[in-house]
Amino acid sequence: MELPPYRMPTIKTLGLHLWIRIKDFLSKAGTVLLGASIIIWFLQYFNFNFSHVENTSESMLGLIGTFIAPIFKPLGFGNWESSVAMLSGLIARESVVSTLEIVTGNINALFTPLSAFCFMVFALLFVPCIAAIATIKKEMNSAKWTVFALSFEALVAWIVTFVIYQFGSLIVDGIGDLVSILIGVTAVLLTMFMIYNKVKSRNCCGTCASCNGKDKEKCKVDLQK
Secondary structure, three states: OOOOOOOOOOOHHHHHHHHHHHHHHHHHHHHHHHHHHHHHHHHEEEEEOOEEEEOHHHHHHHHHHHEEEHHHHHOOOOOOHHHHHHHHHOOOOOOOHHHHHHHHHHHHHHHHHHHHOOOOHHHHHHHOOHHHHHHHHHHHOOOHHHHHHHHHHHHHHHHHEEEEEEHHHHOOHHHHHHHHHHHHHHHHHHHHHHHHHHHHHHOOOOOOHHHOOHHHHHHHHHHHO
């Protein structure tokens, strides 16, 4: 493969590429993200009867989040706010943070350092946005394989986050339990090792190398007993 010649980038080239990226983000922020934020705001303050509610947990958004929250509870963020924020990521992954800010106003109140890390891991591995899903469907040309791919991604995200949170909780909150488990496992292994050595010595023929030429006659007498 022949590589093209490398050159130092010019200010004009850097500015052009930078403007393309900024323009792309601004167009997305002014359309998809803004639209998603408006929808989230509406769902947050109205119930399924389209009546205004004071308690956001009784809104359409709150009821939906409460319904699916148990799925995320073993992952460390089993509250309705985090659940609906994760769902909003299906519209655009960037909307996860904006949704959290809309429904809570204080993201720090929802998470511990461990649960926040698990939330980010799950968001990273979870099913991509609708645009990416449409691309997967187009490339695979099969609804069955598209569903399989999305289900596989969701399952991997759940399992990986579950392992991280449970192991992290054991270290952070249950260091005493962890020490007890390690001590118990060590005691069991030592006991098994001692039993194994005792059984091995009783099966000694008196002439094996382990006797090292010492007390072979005594070994034979003990075996006869």
